[in-house]
Amino acid sequence: MIQALALTKTYGQVRAVNEATFTASPGRVTGFLGLNGSGKTTTLRMLLGLIRATSGQALIKNRRYRDLKHPLRQVGAVLEQGLSHPGQTGRAHLATQALLARVDRSRVDPLLDRVGLAHAADRRTGDYSLGMRQRLSVATALLGDPEILVLDEPANGLDPEGVAWLRQLLRDHADAGGTVLISSHLLAELAQLIDDVVIIAGGRVVRESSLAELSAGGGRRLRVRGRDPRRLWYAFQDAGADVTTDGHALEVSGLSPEDVGEIAFHARVPLYELSSEAPNLEKVFLDLVSDR
Numbered sequence: 463m464i465q466a467l468a469l470t471k472t473y474g475q476v477r478a479v480n481e482a483t484f485t486a487s488p489g490r491v492t493g494f495l496g497l498n499g500s501g502k503t504t505t506l507r508m509l510l511g512l513i514r515a516t517s518g519q520a521l522i523k524n525r526r527y528r529d530l531k532h533p534l535r536q537v538g539a540v541l542e543q544g545l546s547h548p549g550q551t552g553r554a555h556l557a558t559q560a561l562l563a564r565v566d567r568s569r570v571d572p573l574l575d576r577v578g579l580a581h582a583a584d585r586r587t588g589d590y591s592l593g594m595r596q597r598l599s600v601a602t603a604l605l606g607d608p609e610i611l612v613l614d615e616p617a618n619g620l621d622p623e624g625v626a627w628l629r630q631l632l633r634d635h636a637d638a639g640g641t642v643l644i645s646s647h648l649l650a651e652l653a654q655l656i657d658d659v660v661i662i663a664g665g666r667v668v669r670e671s672s673l674a675e676l677s678a679g680g681g682r683r684l685r686v687r688g689r690d691p692r693r694l695w696y697a698f699q700d701a702g703a704d705v706t707t708d709g710h711a712l713e714v715s716g717l718s719p720e721d722v723g724e725i726a727f728h729a730r731v732p733l734y735e736l737s738s739e740a741p742n743l744e745k746v747f748l749d750l751v752s753d754r
């Protein structure tokens with residue numbers, strides 16, 4: 463488990479993180495979301511003992527990072543600044559990191575395989591693409607077989623196949639009882655990966671909930687096409703719905719598909735399409751972080 467308790471970091475006049483309190487639980491993938499400059503990296507760096515909190519606490523399994531007995535074996539981290547030795551091969555990089563973490567070198571090759579880099583193990587990391595570097599960072603984080611994973615913007619640079627791979631990896635990790643905290647500035651990017659969300663804006667946590675709860679607040683919209691859109695529009699409005707159009711179909715919120723079908727039937731307008739649109743999570747997120 464990861465806990466931030468009234469965690470605060472100030473730089474001069476700037477409150478980069480302001481009394482942030484949240485939890486990332488075992489068995490769950492928690493998304494840590496905020497726009498650029500909202501305080502995500504600063505929070506993660508405090509959790510990982512890389513910078514000192516001005517006040518409050520950052521706890522990993524009820525201890526501060528620096529009090530953990532074998533931090534590299536308990537917590538795996540993928541941080542933004544990336545890898546330091548572009549001249550090293552992927553395999554050499556992991557071997558060096560294994561040495562630092564006091565992990566058996568025999569883990570290196572299976573891990574390269576697990577992150578899909580076996581074919582590039584002997585290439586210099588400086589020649590890796592951004593997505594390949596992200597995969598190598600994930601392998602480095604997994605070296606000590608840690609229970610806790612902290613990943614800062616790991617989906618950056620990954621192609622759709624890479625995102626699918628990351629999703630499965632994090633899912634497997636959480637299903638095995640691990641705790642995963644993963645940051646991003648795009649909710650849409652994380653929506654497929656996470657169970658819970660913590661949203662930060664201007665250094666403050668503005669929402670902590672499950673993704674399902676957040677989606678429920680987004681309000682499901684229906685897409686409706688019929689022979690007489692004008693007539694349908696008025697009929698839906700009369701029933702209390704909110705109606706807009708994208709020029710092709712009506713977008714209706716506040717009614718169930720059953721209501722829409724019945725109303726169209728009574729208005730004697732044949733329907734050509736009636737589908738339910740996924741809630742617009744990005745909009746929910748932007749509404750929460752705007753004006754802060």
Ligand SMILES: Nc1ncnc2c1ncn2[C@@H]1O[C@H](COP(=O)(O)OP(=O)(O)OP(=O)(O)O)[C@@H](O)[C@H]1O
Pocket residue numbers: 473476477478479496497498499500501502503504505647
């Ligand atoms: N070392 C520092 N000195 C002064 N200000 C800092 C320092 N580090 C961060 N800040 C400020 O703290 C705020 C939060 O920055 P932080 O990097 O944590 O945001 P972020 O959410 O990770 O952003 P991004 O998505 O762009 O990485 C910003 O206003 C930033 O300018």
